Amino acid sequence: MRIEYMDIVLRDYKREDIEDDIRWMTVETAWSDWDAPWETKRDIRTFDQDEFTKKALKRLSARKNDHDFRWAFEIDTKDGVHIGGVNCYLNDKEFNWKSRSEGGCLHTLGIEICESSYWYKGLGTQAFAAFIQYYLSRGIDDLYTETWSGNDPMIAVAEKLGFEVCRVDENYRKVNGKLYDGLIFKLNVEKFHDYLNNLII
Numbered sequence: 001m002r003i004e005y006m007d008i009v010l011r012d013y014k015r016e017d018i019e020d021d022i023r024w025m026t027v028e029t030a031w032s033d034w035d036a037p038w039e040t041k042r043d044i045r046t047f048d049q050d051e052f053t054k055k056a057l058k059r060l061s062a063r064k065n066d067h068d069f070r071w072a073f074e075i076d077t078k079d080g081v082h083i084g085g086v087n088c089y090l091n092d093k094e095f096n097w098k099s100r101s102e103g104g105c106l107h108t109l110g111i112e113i114c115e116s117s118y119w120y121k122g123l124g125t126q127a128f129a130a131f132i133q134y135y136l137s138r139g140i141d142d143l144y145t146e147t148w149s150g151n152d153p154m155i156a157v158a159e160k161l162g163f164e165v166c167r168v169d170e171n172y173r174k175v176n177g178k179l180y181d182g183l184i185f186k187l188n189v190e191k192f193h194d195y196l197n198n199l200i201i
Contacts (some may be wrong), residue, residue: 001066003073003101005091005130008123010073010086012064018056020082024114031084031114034151037172069138071135075113075127083115083123086131095167103172107135108144111157116129132161132192143188147179148173162191 003010022032025047032040036142064070072087091097097103109131113124135143136155145163147154172182 003130006126007078008126010130013074025073030116031112035112083118085109085111086111106144107140143187146184158185162188164188
């Protein structure tokens, strides 16, 4: 599946992406300062390139057709540069990460722009907007995203697109010796449509 939107493209994972993912876990790792660093820093330290490659190839073997539901897309620029990805996972009603069989029911969206040379160009906002529109088109409008209070870029994207804070977990995580709150946002669909309409105007 391929979704073109403004200056970005959302597309399915392909074999060439494996090399990029390995580089983002070993060399170009600045993105991990923003995306749940208490998890991603650990994942980078324990990253096994061979094991990752095996899992990625297995993932590629499970080809989907364009009618199948997508939980994730890769992000390209309109000229074909792979810069990151978007994904969705389920939380339960207490906002704990759970599978559907374990009570996961709240679709929670995430994004990573791993190529730092493409930060602060509006591409993350465009990719997240396209991902939201994909879920709305599938009849899923109860959408969430979550981050920590030190992730100013993600907070800015969420608020711009119409997400509103629905829960604050105070002193949720310590990053570089400082305590930060956990923030959960719920999409105000009307505000999101207002954002899109203002783009057209």
